[in-house]
Amino acid sequence: MEFQNKPIENLANKKLFIFDMDGTIYLGSRVFDYAIRFIKNLRASGREVMFFTNNASRSVSTYVDRLNRMGFETCREEIMSSADVTAAYLKKHYAGKRVYLLGNSDLYGYMKEQGVLLAGENEDNVDVVVSSFDTEMTYQKVTAACRYLLKGAVFLSTHPDFVCPTESLPIPDSGAICAMLTAATGKTPKYLGKPYAETVEMIELVKGYDRSEMCIFGDRLYTDIALGAHNGMCAVLVMSGETVEEDLGGLAPEDAPEYIFPSLDEVDRAIFGE
Ligand SMILES: [Mg+2]
CATH class of the missing domain: 3.40.50.1000 (HAD superfamily/HAD-like)
Incomplete structure (x- = not known):
């Protein structure tokens, strides 16, 4: 797939940064240190962070505890699930x-x-x-x-x-x-959940941002990326989880992310420098 990221300013100017969890900020029990760094940098620069998971089999308090143990320093208000x-x-x-x-x-x-x-x-x-x-x-x-x-x-x-x-x-x-x-x-x-309109509408309602001010980072094409691509919100694909290079070949333009990065490490360096 011929792919060109949009200018990084478009992404850097967003106000709410929404993260998928598994495959994006950690993989199984392996925490991505750079994800902790990126999220710290986002908060320190006044941007807002949120975690959204489709996995409704665990309560939000379970996720708060888990993410805090991993070092993400989060709270109930930052987490939403399907x-x-x-x-x-x-x-x-x-x-x-x-x-x-x-x-x-x-x-x-x-x-x-x-x-x-x-x-x-x-x-x-x-x-x-x-x-x-x-x-x-x-x-x-x-x-x-x-x-x-x-x-x-x-x-x-x-x-x-x-x-x-x-x-x-x-x-x-x-x-x-x-x-x-x-x-x-x-x-x-x-x-419901990702990639459906009700999810974007609920995030807008709860967080008070317009979708044009939000972006989603994820590793799964048919949920994380489609949430953005199908609902007028910026979607960023990271290759640190489920998606492999071959999956991108047949991707229709309406299902494609605006950015593709190997991982959040490269996103952090692109926005905040080395
Ligand atoms: Mg995932």
Whole structure:
């Protein structure tokens, strides 16, 4: 792919810098020291930083603790996940409706806290099925979700990722679980999280910036980069995670990032100097 980064000033002038986590600021348990340095430099220069993950299987407080242990010195206000976007979406469009959640206990607790009316496995009908990265999935839960879908419940999913990276091989994630539900019911979900418009809209609302003042850094093309590319926000691809050179060849212009860097190390040096 013939690729030319835009002038670095376009990126340096942004006000809110949004980071994907795995593959971008760390890889598994390996923390990228340069990511800590870049984020420090951004904050010291008055720019704002935020972390956004599609992984709704862990609570935000889990991420705060994890990132702090890694040295990122963050707080609740800097972290958002697809669970936040989904809860906001449910409140806006399905307030007071009964929701069956195919998700683990962290997500269940969070949705309950947000006032979502959660249904059990043996109800006659529910209004909405929300499927997620359910690491505590059972055949019984899947069957309940399918039964509600076949009876006409709206089908939502927190995020479309097919796999979640781990120390060794990737493991099945939300998109793969949805594929199973689709195979069994013929229904397809409306996905939230990255790369969908609801996520950019929520960040604008919560942070008070226009999308033209924000940029996203990530390693996954169909979520991180598409979030920017499809929603009028600057997207920066780093090659420190999932994407390899060969993936870039067939990339359509509407799916392409505005910048590609080997890692955040080079972004930091381009903006702040050596
Ligand atoms: Mg990633």
